[in-house]
Every structure is written in C-alpha cells, then in structure tokens.
Amino acid sequence: MNLNRVILVGRVTSVPEMRTTQGGQSVCTIRIATNRNWTDSSGQKQEQTEFHSVVLWRRLAEIASQFLTKGSLVLIEGRLQTRSWQDTSGNTRWRTEIIAERMQLGPRSMTAPGETPAAPPDTEQPLKEEIPIIEEDEKIDVNEIPF
Numbered sequence: 001m002n003l004n005r006v007i008l009v010g011r012v013t014s015v016p017e018m019r020t021t022q023g024g025q026s027v028c029t030i031r032i033a034t035n036r037n038w039t040d041s042s043g044q045k046q047e048q049t050e051f052h053s054v055v056l057w058r059r060l061a062e063i064a065s066q067f068l069t070k071g072s073l074v075l076i077e078g079r080l081q082t083r084s085w086q087d088t089s090g091n092t093r094w095r096t097e098i099i100a101e102r103m104q105l106g107p108r109s110m111t112a113p114g115e116t117p118a119a120p121p122d123t124e125q126p127l128k129e130e131i132p133i134i135e136e137d138e139k140i141d142v143n144e145i146p147f
Helices: 058-067
Strands: 006-012 017-020 026-039 045-057 073-086 092-105
Touching: 006 045, 017 058, 026 058, 026 073, 045 058, 058 092
Parallel strands: 045 092
Antiparallel strands: 006 026, 006 073, 017 026, 026 045, 073 092
16 A cells, blocks of 8 residues: 655745646645754754645635735645756756645734734723623513513
8 A cells, every 4th residue: 555645734934826827727836834843862952944845736726825925824735746857957856845635724813914913902900791690589571681
C-alpha cells in the first residue's frame, strides 16, 4: 500500500499569487511557514522554521486568494508532487510542492492587517444584569411578559 498525504498547519508568509491557466482554470500559489520546537540534550530550547510551497486549484484557489492574507493561519491537506523544468541555462531544476486537496481557514482576526488590536473593555466595572430578579412572594401578571 502506498500513501502520499501531507497535513500542514501554519501561517501564510506572503500575499497569495492568483493566476489563470490557458485552459481557464484558476490556480493559486501560497507559501506557508511551520515551526518545530524542541529541547536539545543540553536543555536549550530550539526552534526550526520550514517553508512550504502550496498549489491550490479551481474553487480552492479562488477561496485562498479571497480570504488568505500574509499572517493568516491555515490548515492544508494534500499530496506532495515534484516537478522539473529546464531553466534558461539548460539546467534541470526541481521543485517539490504540496498540491492542496482540502483547506481550512483559521480564525479571522478582529482587526484589519496592520492595525493594532483595541484595548480590552474595562473589566473592573460590574456587568449590569438585564434579567429581572423575581422574588418568591411576588405575583407575576402574565400580560406583562414581553414574549
């Protein structure tokens, strides 16, 4: 049995590049950064960042170009594919990419890109209770209930 499956959760590193093939299909290329954290044998915390090229086709490409921005969190599920081509000097070049088959967008930020988040509301003030307190002895007129 063979399996070619990739699952990545990372952040988009640049603006998605959307284009259309000669046949009219939408294709979008994004770069994703993933981090790996570990503690080495001497107790020092280490971090390594990997950068991945992801290719999305058709509707996934349109959604990615519309909703993903630099810094967006995204989950990509797909397969690895290596392609080769001849550069202008006649050298063979190779590139391994992830061909996306599924995508899940991360949470949307509450601010536009480049803005600083607003300060949290003052939590020292008590919240006003909007639910009326009804005492046990109190009589309730059914006609005064708003629903």
